[in-house]
Amino acid sequence: MNDQFDVAILGAGFEGGMLGTILAYKGAKVVIIDAGTHPRFALGESTVRHTFRMIKIMAERFGVPEFKTEFNSGELLHKHVSNHFGVKKNFGFVYHRAGAHQRPEEATQLVIPPYREGYEAHLFRQDTDQYLTYTAIHHGATVKYNTRVKNVETDAQGVTLTTEKGETIRAKFVADASGGGHVLARMWNLSDKPPRVRLQTRCLFTHMIDVKPYDDLNLPNGVPKAPRRWYQGTCHHIFDGGWLWVIPFDNREGSANKCVSVGLSFDMRKFPKPMDITPDEEWHQFLDKFPSIKEQFKDAKLVRDWVSSDRLQGSCKQTVGDRWAIMAGGAGSGFLDALFSRGLASSVEVINALAARLLPAIKENDFRAERFEYISRIHEANLRNNDRMVFAAYTSFRDFDLWNAWFRVWALGVGLGDLKLASIYRRYLKSHDDSILPDAEEPMGLFYSQHKGFGELFDAAVAKMDEVEAGTTGTKEAAAYIFNLIRNAKFTPAANHLGDPDWHFINAGTFIVSVKTLAWLLTSAPPDIRSLSLGLLGNAGGRKPHPAPSAG
Numbered sequence: 001m002n003d004q005f006d007v008a009i010l011g012a013g014f015e016g017g018m019l020g021t022i023l024a025y026k027g028a029k030v031v032i033i034d035a036g037t038h039p040r041f042a043l044g045e046s047t048v049r050h051t052f053r054m055i056k057i058m059a060e061r062f063g064v065p066e067f068k069t070e071f072n073s074g075e076l077l078h079k080h081v082s083n084h085f086g087v088k089k090n091f092g093f094v095y096h097r098a099g100a101h102q103r104p105e106e107a108t109q110l111v112i113p114p115y116r117e118g119y120e121a122h123l124f125r126q127d128t129d130q131y132l133t134y135t136a137i138h139h140g141a142t143v144k145y146n147t148r149v150k151n152v153e154t155d156a157q158g159v160t161l162t163t164e165k166g167e168t169i170r171a172k173f174v175a176d177a178s179g180g181g182h183v184l185a186r187m188w189n190l191s192d193k194p195p196r197v198r199l200q201t202r203c204l205f206t207h208m209i210d211v212k213p214y215d216d217l218n219l220p221n222g223v224p225k226a227p228r229r230w231y232q233g234t235c236h237h238i239f240d241g242g243w244l245w246v247i248p249f250d251n252r253e254g255s256a257n258k259c260v261s262v263g264l265s266f267d268m269r270k271f272p273k274p275m276d277i278t279p280d281e282e283w284h285q286f287l288d289k290f291p292s293i294k295e296q297f298k299d300a301k302l303v304r305d306w307v308s309s310d311r312l313q314g315s316c317k318q319t320v321g322d323r324w325a326i327m328a329g330g331a332g333s334g335f336l337d338a339l340f341s342r343g344l345a346s347s348v349e350v351i352n353a354l355a356a357r358l359l360p361a362i363k364e365n366d367f368r369a370e371r372f373e374y375i376s377r378i379h380e381a382n383l384r385n386n387d388r389m390v391f392a393a394y395t396s397f398r399d400f401d402l403w404n405a406w407f408r409v410w411a412l413g414v415g416l417g418d419l420k421l422a423s424i425y426r427r428y429l430k431s432h433d434d435s436i437l438p439d440a441e442e443p444m445g446l447f448y449s450q451h452k453g454f455g456e457l458f459d460a461a462v463a464k465m466d467e468v469e470a471g472t473t474g475t476k477e478a479a480a481y482i483f484n485l486i487r488n489a490k491f492t493p494a495a496n497h498l499g500d501p502d503w504h505f506i507n508a509g510t511f512i513v514s515v516k517t518l519a520w521l522l523t524s525a526p527p528d529i530r531s532l533s534l535g536l537l538g539n540a541g542g543r544k545p546h547p548a549p550s551a552g
Contacts (some may be wrong), residue, residue: 001527004029004158004171004172004421005029005142005169005170005171005172005174006023006029006030006161006169006171006173006362007028007029007030007031007033007171007173007358007362008030008031008032008033008161008171008173008175009030009032009033009175009176009177010033010082010144010172010174010176010177010178010181010184011033011034011148011176011178011179011181011183011329012032012033012034012129012133012143013034013124013125013177013179013329014042014044014128014129014132014344014347015177015179015327015328015334015347015350015351015537016032016175016177017032017129017131017133017135017136017239018131018132018137018176018347018348019040019175019327019351019354019355020032020061020133020141020143021064021066021067021132021136021139021194021423022058022064022139022351022355023141023303023355023359024136024139025062025063025064025139025140025360025371026062026063026346027140028358028362029140030136030140030141030142031141031142031143031144031169032133032136032141032142032143032144033143033144033147033149033161033163034144034145034146034147035146035147035148035149035178035181036131036145037128037145037146037381038126038129038130039127039129039130039346040123040126040129041125041126041304042125042129043124043125043205043263043343044125044334044335044338044343044344044347045122045124045125045247045261046088046120046121046122046123046234046245046247046338046341046344047074047088047120047121047123047341047344047412048120048340048341048342048344048345049112049117049120049414049418049421049422050076050227050345050348050417050418050421051120051344051345051348052072052073052120052121053418053422053425054119054345054349054352054421054438055067055071055072055348056114056264056425057424057428057437057438058348058352058355059352060428060429060432061352061356061428061432061434061437064139064268064354065303066135071131071132071135072293072491073117073118073120073121074087074088074118074119074120074121074451075119075463076254077098077121077123077128077282078121078254079253080129081127081128081131082124082127082128082417083247083254083255083256083257084256084257085121085122085123085124085127085249085252085255085257085406086121086247086248086249086250086252086255086257087119087121087232087251087252088112088119088120088121088122088232088233088234089111089114089119089120089228089229089233090111090112090227090228090230090232090233091105091109091112091114091231091234091236091340091341092107092108092109092226092228092230092233092234092235092236093108093213093228093236093238093403094106094107094224094235094236094237094238095107095108095238095239095400096238096239097239097240098239098240098289098290099289100291101221101291101292102218102219102221102223102224102292102293103227104222104223104224104538105224105504106110106224106400106402107224107226107270107504107508108121108403108407108504108505109226109227109228109230109233109504109505110405110411110414110506111227111228111505111506111507112227112233112510113508114509115509119253122247122249122261123344124257124259126247127342128142129160132339144163144169147163147164147167148163148164148165149161149162149163149164149167149183150162150163150164151187152174152183152184152187152188152370153175154321154324155385158170158171158172158173158323159171159172159174159324160172161418162175163253168419170171170486171366172362172365173323173324173325173358173361173362173367174321174323174324174325175324175325175326175327175354175358176324176325176326176327176330177327177329177330178329178330179329179330179334180287180329180330180335181330182330183330184326185215185316185326185330185331188471190263190316190317190318190319190326191314191315191316191317192314192315192316192317193312194311195311195315195332196315196383197313197315197332197336197383197387198338198387199310199313199336199390199391199394200267200268200269200313201242201265201266201267201268201311201337201394202265202266202268202271202273202309202310202312202313203265203266203307203308203309203312203338204264204266204282204283204306204307204309205261205262205263205264205306205307205309206261206262206263206302206303206304206305206306206307207259207260207261207302207304208259208260208262208302208303209258209259209300210258210299210301211246211248211260211262211297211299211300211302212295212296212297212298212299212300213229213231213248213251214230214231214246215229215233215282216231217228217292217295217296219292221523226346226504226505227505227507228494231244231246231248232251232369234246234247234249234341235493236339237293238397238403239289239290239397240270240396240397240398241266241267241270241271241394241397241398242265242266242267242270242271242397243264243265243339243397244262244263244264244265244293245261245262245263245265245338246260246261246262246288246296246433247260248260248261249261249264256483259303259321260300261298262300263338263352264283265312265337265338265339267394268311271443272466273308273401274420278306279306279308279551280306282300282308283306286451294397303309312335312336313332313336313337313387314332314335315331315332315333315383316330316331316332316379317333318367318376319375319376319379320373321369322368322369323429324541325349325354325366325372325375326379327347327350328343328347328349328378328379328382329347329354329381331379332379332384332518333346333350333378333379333381334346334347334350334378335380335385336382336383336386336387337386338389339389339390339393339411340389340390340393340414342382343441346378346386347383349376349378349382349438349439349443349444350375350498352437352439353371353374353375353378354375355436356434356437356439357371357374357375374439374443377442378439378443378445381442381443381449382443382445383493384445385445385447385449388458389409389413390411390461391465392406392461392466393406393410393460395465395468395469396465398468398475399475399476401475401479401501402468402478402479403500404479404504405478405479405480405482405483405486405501406465406482407485408482408498408499409457409458409461409482409486411506412454412457412486412489412492412498413458413490414450415508416448416451416454416491417444417447417448419448419529419532420444420448420450420532421444421535423532424436424437424438425517431489437531439499450545451491451528453489453491453526454489454491455488457485457486457489460485461482461485464478464482465480474546478507479501480490483499486498486499487499490526490531491525491526493517493520493521493525494516494520495512495513495517495520496508496513496517521533521534522534
């Protein structure tokens with residue numbers, strides 16, 4: 001190929017398709033190169049508020065029409081992209097003990113309020129990824145399927161990519177969105193060995209049909225009764241040493257997809273990968289230990305072969321350089337572990353920041369590494385914060401009371417982060433001032449990490465979980481300590497019952513909780529929380545510590 005492209009993107013998945021769409025819509029000359037083709041299976045199927053809200057911000061920032069009208073909520077995706085998606089009305093966590101049926105009192109649920117943005121979604125990734133890639137093509141991108149990149153070299157004039165077919169492709173910049181393919185990290189020996197994270201988990205995953213809704217099972221102890229049906233959200237069956245996800249695509253009215261995504265994640269220190277049995281044999285051995293889960297899957301059938309991973313975690317020594325950047329999936333900051341559904345949210349953070357820096361770089365023909373240094377900061381923030389959050393969660397799985405406490409730490413961080421991003425989005429709708437966007441300040445990371453009170457609480461809670469891990473503190477003592485931290489926090493209303501260990505279901509969207517929260521905001525809330533909550537529509541300005549680059 002003799003054409004000179006502005007940007008070559010490695011990978012035609014969610015990250016590559018979305019970045020390619022933005023750049024092509026804004027007039028950049030883009031080529032997307034992929035070793036395979038569509039449609040295909042991919043992980044990262046459950047969204048959180050952060051995911052769609054960032055896409056709404058990008059819709060306003062870059063003007064992509066499809067992001068405004070077709071691809072920024074579960075309802076819109078189901079209507080315009082595919083009728084193969086499920087709905088996510090809650091994060092559900094059901095606790096199990098090996099060799100016994102589940103105790104209904106040992107379960108927690110975070111309810112997703114339906115108002116404003118609507119419910120979240122379970123994405124059938126072969127449809128979303130294909131849609132995004134086709135949208136990039138619609139706006140002018142070139143896509144080369146079934147093309148493996150053999151070598152990538154950068155010089156003062158640009159980037160030269162050589163394929164296994166003998167083709168030569170020239171670009172000014174290369175973005176690695178190959179995810180688990182780790183194209184640049186593999187070629188340039190950028191991977192940390194071992195990764196710079198504590199978490200060590202592996203996974204079995206597949207798609208099934210005929211999975212029974214957990215709510216409908218006839219179990220000896222009954223089924224936990226929660227505000228929302230477990231099958232109407234992402235259900236996590238948790239146990240000492242790991243957890244199982246159940247992500248239904250058939251739980252929405254109008255869905256034409258009978259599949260359910262199923263994945264079993266293990267702490268490798270407790271459950272090293274067996275070399276003498278098949279993934280299917282390991283699956284059935286697991287079911288034999290947990291009779292309530294086994295009942296849910298007694299009629300289930302595979303629709304694709306099991307995938308059995310090695311260690312999921314990875315990290316890179318370097319993620320940006322002159323004329324190149326590695327995106328969240330390949331940098332290790334995206335899919336650290338599927339727990340808490342942070343993969344796609346991390347990806348859209350990076351896409352937003354990278355696109356905003358690439359467009360002016362293309363105009364000015366200046367692709368020095370320092371222009372993209374912020375991307376490294378996003379990776380580091382997400383890698384560190386997510387590792388601490390998820391590692392502590394696996395520690396908490398050894399005892400329900402400890403999980404019940406850690407569940408509140410996660411929920412509080414999620415709530416504060418969501419509040420901050422909601423404020424940013426609504427102010428940006430009024431002002432279109434890039435200086436108030438997330439990438440105009442230090443990365444938000446997993447949660448609202450800039451909030452001093454929560455940062456101190458999180459650090460203290462992590463330190464206590466480390467004591468549990470080290471065997472110097474018991475699980476009950478640690479749970480009591482964390483609940484005390486939450487009860488003494490001044491930045492969360494008592495109406496949410498986060499500090500009450502007997503209140504297992506967090507549902508901030510009910511009328512009574514909303515009224516009590518409003519009263520707290522008007523009378524007792526700290527000024528920063530009051531400002532974020534009550535000033536979303538009135539405050540169109542923003543502080544400007546790190547002016548975000550123009551989107552071009």
